[in-house]
Amino acid sequence: MSARFWLTAALATTLSSTVVAQPKTPPAPPTVSCEFLEIRATSETAPSIDPELEKLRKKFKKPPFSSWNTFKLLMKANQPLAQRKAETIALKQGKATATLHGIVNATSVRLAISLEDAKGKNIINTTATFAAGDYLVYGHSLPDNAGHMLALTCK
Amino acid sequence: MSAADDLELMQHADGELDERTRAEVEARLAKSADDRAKVQSLGEVSELVRSRLELSADDVPARRFESMWSEIERSLDRAAPRETSPGLWSRFTSWFERYRGHVLTGAVTAGAVAALAIILRPDGRTETVTRPSAINVQPAALRTAPEIETLDTPEGEGTVLNIEDEDGNTTVIWVSPADTVEGI
Numbered sequence: 001m002s003a004r005f006w007l008t009a010a011l012a013t014t015l016s017s018t019v020v021a022q023p024k025t026p027p028a029p030p031t032v033s034c035e036f037l038e039i040r041a042t043s044e045t046a047p048s049i050d051p052e053l054e055k056l057r058k059k060f061k062k063p064p065f066s067s068w069n070t071f072k073l074l075m076k077a078n079q080p081l082a083q084r085k086a087e088t089i090a091l092k093q094g095k096a097t098a099t100l101h102g103i104v105n106a107t108s109v110r111l112a113i114s115l116e117d118a119k120g121k122n123i124i125n126t127t128a129t130f131a132a133g134d135y136l137v138y139g140h141s142l143p144d145n146a147g148h149m150l151a152l153t154c155k
Numbered sequence: 156m157s158a159a160d161d162l163e164l165m166q167h168a169d170g171e172l173d174e175r176t177r178a179e180v181e182a183r184l185a186k187s188a189d190d191r192a193k194v195q196s197l198g199e200v201s202e203l204v205r206s207r208l209e210l211s212a213d214d215v216p217a218r219r220f221e222s223m224w225s226e227i228e229r230s231l232d233r234a235a236p237r238e239t240s241p242g243l244w245s246r247f248t249s250w251f252e253r254y255r256g257h258v259l260t261g262a263v264t265a266g267a268v269a270a271l272a273i274i275l276r277p278d279g280r281t282e283t284v285t286r287p288s289a290i291n292v293q294p295a296a297l298r299t300a301p302e303i304e305t306l307d308t309p310e311g312e313g314t315v316l317n318i319e320d321e322d323g324n325t326t327v328i329w330v331s332p333a334d335t336v337e338g339i
Contacts (some may be wrong), residue, residue, distance in 0.1 A: 010261070030289035059318050059325045107293050110304075123310045123330050130301035133292040134323045140311070140330040155292050 025115060026148075028059055032100060032109050032115045032132075034154040038075040038091045041068035041147035052076060056135065064139070068147055081111075081154075093148055095119040109154045113138065117148075130154075164190060168197040295323035303328070 039053065039061075047069035049057055060071055074092040081087055081100035089096045094117045101110040108131045115124040115138055126139050132155045139149035160183075166172050167180045184190050241249070251258065301324055306313050311332045318325040 032290050055322070056325070058320055060324065062318050064314075064316075064327065064329050102292055105288065107291050108299070109290060117310075121310055123308060124313070125305070125307040125309075126313075126328060127304040128326070129300035129304065130302055131293060131324070132176060132290045133295070134262065134298055134301060136301065136324060137327045138330075139327065141332070145270040155290060 002078070008138050028153075030103055031080050032103065032154045033078060033080050034098065034109075034111075034152055036075075036077045036079060036089050036096065036098075037073060039147075039149040039151060040072045040074050040095070041065065041149060042070045042072075043145070044047040044070040046070075048072075059137075065147075074082075081109075091150065096150055098152075099128065104129055111152075111154070113152075115150060161189075161193065164193050165197055168194055168201060295321060298323050300324055301326040 002019065008083050037053065037056075039050075049060060050073040051073045052073050053060075056071075059065060060068075065071075076088075077089050079087055079089055079098065081098055083100050083102065086097050086099040089098065092113065096116075098112040101111040101112055103109055108129050110127065110129045112127045113124065113136070114122065114126075117123050117140070123140055126138075128136060130136055135151050135153045137149055137151045139147055142148050163172065163180050167177060167184075172180060184194060267327065300317055300319070303315050303326070306315065306328065308330045311330045314327075314329045314331065316327050316329075318327065
């Protein structure tokens with residue numbers, strides 16, 4: 001090998017390794033964005049569904065929602081969820097805690113959800129895997145025969 | 156007495172004769188009073204000369220000798236110029252002059268490689284912007300039904316049901332109070 005070859009190789013290696021070895025920004029952990037809808041369901045003489053619940057209108061006509069005819073949005077929150085990080089969502093009546101446990105096949109999320117009622121009683125602890133765009137609805141009946149629900153969807 | 160005989164006497168006085176000649180000269184001195192007088196005179200003259208030289212040598216200051224030796228050394232240096240080794244810089248410049256073409260070729264090639272590395276390097280900013288959209292929303296017909304892995308309802312009984320339509324799946328988890336469930 002000639003001296004020209006070795007000089008070229010040495011200079012090229014030094015310069016390119018200096019450029020390539022610059023620190024890269026670490027990749028951001030995967031996150032999903034979930035929409036939380038707190039809903040109060042009642043039976044009224046004049047049925048109504050809050051316009052922001054339009055996507056759930058068809059479902060409200062089926063059991064167990066068909067017990068009520070009026071659905072009012074109490075609270076709406078868009079909450080980004082990072083892996084293994086519990087996020088608390090304050091509700092009008094109680095609170096929810098959501099933890100993203102993973103993304104399955106890049107199309108579904110695995111979530112752990114806990115719900116407390118207005119008195120701080122734990123009423124649901126669950127882990128579910130569901131597709132992006134689908135809904136999970138947690139609900140329970142209130143003493144005044146109303147229904148209290150938390151609907152969530154992720155994308 | 157011949158001149159050769161006088162020369163032998165002088166050599167005898169100076170101690171320069173070999174063994175045999177010295178024995179002959181000493182035998183002659185024993186016989187000749189004239190020769191003995193000559194040798195004595197030679198000894199006296201030699202002593203006078205030696206004393207005179209010693210006195211002259213004492214008169215020369217020591218620094219005079221030093222300056223003389225310095226002058227001698229300088230003249231020797233001038234006569235035989237010292238071979239000086241080339242310095243680091245001069246060696247480098249001489250090497251560079253020799254391989255200037257190689258160095259320039261290497262620098263240009265290295266610059267091209269570095270430019271390619273910069274262009275082809277993935278941009279971290281793009282990655283951070285695109286990364287959060289880590290989940291795809293599939294058409295409703297392609298979605299699988301939700302799976303409830305665990306369910307705990309401390310305050311009552313949990314019921315799970317799924318509503319499937321053209322919009323996809325809606326999974327409902329309904330909690331009924333325990334006493335109500337018991338009453339059903």
